[in-house]
Amino acid sequence: MKYVHESTPSQHWTDESYRLQQEGRIRTAAARRRTGWRITAAGPCPRCSGPFTFREEAEQSVVARLDDEVADAEGVASAAALGDGDGPPSTVTVTCDAPGIYDGAPGGVAGCGACFTLYVL
Numbered sequence: 001m002k003y004v005h006e007s008t009p010s011q012h013w014t015d016e017s018y019r020l021q022q023e024g025r026i027r028t029a030a031a032r033r034r035t036g037w038r039i040t041a042a043g044p045c046p047r048c049s050g051p052f053t054f055r056e057e058a059e060q061s062v063v064a065r066l067d068d069e070v071a072d073a074e075g076v077a078s079a080a081a082l083g084d085g086d087g088p089p090s091t092v093t094v095t096c097d098a099p100g101i102y103d104g105a106p107g108g109v110a111g112c113g114a115c116f117t118l119y120v121l
């Protein structure tokens with residue numbers, strides 16, 4: 001497959017990734033951290049079908065203090081335990097990093113170059 005770099009999310013691949021999310025093939029997770037949220041996602045890339053992985057630390061605009069009682073050993077607490085409305089970002093922007101050989105990919109760059117938006121479900 002040819003490498004095609006996209007610097008902004010493509011509506012086409014976003015639509016496809018949403019369909020894959022609805023089918024349960026792409027999964028996202030949001031874990032509360034002391035300074036914000038850790039968002040992870042994995043599944044087949046909507047363009048190349050290769051397995052992409054995504055991990056991002058999203059900073060909170062207003063940092064909520066976590067009580068040690070609600071944080072586990074890794075500092076992760078559930079949103080339910082925290083209670084208030086400072087939730088994780090509703091979407092994240094993902095660039096495919098699936099392993100594979102893509103024609104024309106720059107050296108050291110993984111993935112097919114597709115960029116898409118995932119809903120944090």
Ligand SMILES: [Zn+2]
Pocket residue numbers: 045046047048049050096097098111112113114
């Ligand atoms: Zn891809």
